[in-house]
Amino acid sequence: MNKMSQLESIVNAYKTLSKIPTVLGGKLIRNGSKISSRWSVRNLDKGKSSRFLYNYVLNDSFNVIAESEFGIDISNELLSSISPQETFKAVIREEKDSKDAKKQYLEVWKKNNLVHSIDLTALDIHGDVYADAEFGSLHWSRDESSIVYVAERKLPKFESYVKRKGEDKPKMNGSGEALPKKGEEYLYRQDWGEQLVGKYLSVIVVCKLQTETCMVLEGLPEAWCPGQVRFSADGQSVVGVAWDTEPRRLGLMFCTNRPSYIFNLTLDGHMRKISNDGMAVRSPRFSPNGDLFWLQRTVGGPHHACHQLVMLGNGKTKTTTVIDIVQDELKIAGGDSFYGVYCAALPERCFCADGKRLLLSTPQKNEIRSYIVDVDGGRIVDISNKEMPCSTTVLDIKSDVILAACSNLTTPAQLYVARLPSAGNESSIKWVAVSSLCPIPAAVQSSRVQYMHLAHPPHDADVNSFSAILMLPKVEGKAPLVVWPHGGPHSGFVNAFSMEAALFAMLGLASIRVNYRGSIGRGDANVRCLLGHSGAYDVDDCLLALTTLLEGDNNTFDRNNLVLYGGSYGGFVTAHLAGLHPEMFKVMVLRNPLIDLATKGHYADNSDGCAVEAGFEFTEKGAVSEDQLLAMRRCSPLAHVHNVRAPTCLMLGSGDKRVPLFQGLEYARRLKANGVPTRIYMYDDNHSLSSLPAETDNLINGANWILDHLQS
Known part of the structure; x- marks a missing residue:
């Protein structure tokens, strides 16, 4: 294949995959007989994804009897929420005015009537509304009279010490606002880092609909930054999560280990702290009985780890543990194995009708599994879709009807519904498909997906086993193989649809x-065993997975065309492999790779991870430890860069707060100095490179770089 036709094939494959929509969420309405689902699809000409609404009406057997004719564009909706009695729908909308300035509105709809529309920007009592997954919320009071949300705290106005102005004015201006503060216009303000840039200090806002008045709630400590708020049952207080900002903010995105508290704040400003000190908490949820549930783990340590599910009974003062931290494995109903809770949040609605059972979805080894949990006895039952190997994520529950999204590497996410069986019979659950599949490329649909469960011979390590997921397309002859460790490091791959994996399959590349x-997803001991062994256990595991494949079948994989592919910490592992085993790999693609723990820690938003992964307790007190700096350098791939021979393509984000771009630039400079073919792409994007222009370019150029060098 010549270079032009090769590139054309890659572009066409990407365009085909870009037309496949992704499930964002869904809501059950009318006791589960109607589904309002939210989707996203890449719009290449616009350079961003379009979000749309699509509705289904079901009969008692969950057959679709009516559905939307076309999707309804909701791309300018930041948040939306249907009221408890389904009387109203609230929407936070963002638009541009005639001068192209951003404006935000709170709208409340009753059927086809716009009953309230409030220009939040014009009110000028707070900054932008938070719509991210860490802080954002839009929640109704039970009586449907009020809405609570989170926004940026309004800053006072600042001015220079030497600004010339007219005659002296009174201390307050005519609007009642304090006059500008002098000399603080350049005062440094730290935000929450990666993908939360511009978020400094949040406030809780309650809107009373009858009078269309919005008020900022007071009463939290100045150093607390609140989010994830919701009304209590009586509507006289809100409950939420508050993160401590002192002595400084560490990045929140993908980091569940930050000091935080569950609090109760009355509308007249009386605050009560509910959770204990020394904990990192998230996702508070009220049951129909008024019991409060949330997820928690200890502060510090790895950025993500196993969580407890705890409960504070209505009227009680002491919490009880519903699901504890699972160190290795827990046998649950039906003899299934359960490895603990790792989800970032519980479903917005997660309780059965009587409030005695709770639903959650969490990674478990190679899949996302869904479970029903008895809140009193702690009995856990796997209710995942078992019709095919896949990941099952619960989206909503209403009147004991469950809505979920299911997908695997060969099948994009689709909506399923099921009726929750009675207590004790949950394993008999029957899932029914609702949405229709769009066309799937034959190369993806026909690919073989295999779980690999691997273990090292017994040695001194406490944990010796791990897993991998192979995706093997049907090709003529032997397939090139992409070795692909995930980022994190404390995250994981699951058998769910992936644009990148599908693209590789369409190009004839197998991936492990x-x-x-x-x-x-394998127990908390597995998460924590890597600490102090970064650059060792992870690298050894990739090598074992690779050699197991190559030794097991000489006719399937082309051992002369092995590819390294990884982003973030996955780039850390692949760069290690390229430096330690330069003779094995033909080509490498790195996206915002972590190259040197010793220098990343000085500038990254989550600098604590550098010390923790190297085996040290993170602290910025006292003298800088030269021993720690040396240990972090020695376990980093920069120590082996002089050995690398694989032509390397780096995709970097100029706005990356998680792994600052200079990590990749330093690596590239050294590769070039050593004569290694190297190319750098720089995107005006953050760590994820997920804006559509950045994604399009880096996936196409990355694939083209791989195919170019496999042919050489």
Whole structure:
């Protein structure tokens, strides 16, 4: 294949995959007889994804009897929420005015009537509304009279010490606002880092609809930054999560280990702290009975790890543990194995009708599994879709009807519904498909997906086993193989649809995605065993997965065309492999790779991870430890860069707060100095490179770089 036709094939494959929509969420309405689902699809000409609403009406057997004719564009909706009695729908909308200035509105709809529309920007009592997954919320009071949300605290106005102005004015201006503060216009303000840039200090806002008045709630400590708020049952207080900002903010995105508290704040400003000190908490949820549930783990340590599910009974003062931290494995109903809770949040609605059972979805080894949990006895039952190997994520529950999204590497996410069986019979659950599949490329649909469960011979390590997921397309002859460790490091690959994996399959590339030791979904001991062994356990696991494949079948994989592919910490592992085993790999693609723990820690938003992964307790007190700096350098791939021979393509984000771009630039400079073919792409994007222009370019150029060098 010549270069032009090769590139054309890659572009066409990407365009085909870009038309496949992704499930964002869904809501059950009318006791579960109607589904309002939210989707996203890449719009290449616009350079961003379009979000749309699509509705289904079901009969008692969950057959679709009516559905939307077309999707309804909701791309300018930041948040939306249907009221408890389904009387109203609230929407936070963002638009541009005639001068192209951003404006935000709170709208409340009753059927086809716009009953309230409030220009939040014009009110000028707070900054932008938070719509992210860490802080954002839009929640109704039970009586449907009020809405609570989170926004940026309004800053006072600042001015220079020497600004010339007219005659002296009174201390307050005519609007009642304080006059500008002098000399603070350049005062440094730290935000919450990666993908939360511009978020400094949040406030809780309650809107009373009858009078269309919005008020900022007071009463939290100045150093607390609140989010994830919701009304209590009586509507006289809100409950939420508050993160401590002192002595400084560490990045929140993908980091569940930050000091935080569950609090109750009355509308007249009386605050009560509910959770204990020394904990990192998230996702508070009220049951129909008024009991409060949330997820928690200890502060510090790995960025993500196993969580407890705890409960504070209505009227009680002491919490009880519903699901505890699972160190290795827990046998649950039906003899199934359960490895602990690793989800970032509980479903917005997660309780059955009587409030005695709770639903959650969490990574478990190679899949996302869904469970029903008895809140009193703690009995856990797997209710995942077992019709095919897949990941099952619960989206909503209403009147004991469950809505979920299911997908695997060969099948994009689709909506399923099921009726929750009675207590004790949950394993008999029957899932029914609701949505229709769009066309799937034959190369993806026909690919073979295999779980690999691997173990090292017994040695001194406490944990010796790990897993991997192989995706093998049908090709003529032997397939090139992409070795692909995940980022994190404390995250994991699951058998769910992936644009990148599908693209590789369409191009005839097999991929092995490695859940090395340190990954989530295999017990908390597995997560924590990597600490102090970064650059060792993870690298050894990738090598074992690779050699197991190559030794097991000489006719399937082309051992002369092995590819390294990884982003973030996955780039850390692949760069290690390229430096330690330069003779094995033909080509490498790195996206915002972590190259040197010793220098990343000085500038990254989550600098604590550098010390922790190297085996030290993170502290910025006292003298800088030269021993720690040396240990972090020695376990980093920069120590082996002089050995690398694989032509390397780096994709970097100029706005990356998690792994600052200079990590990749330094690596590239050294590769070039050593004569290694190297190319750098720089995107005006953050760590994820997920804006559509950045994604399009880096996936196409990365694939083209791989195919170019496999042919050489």
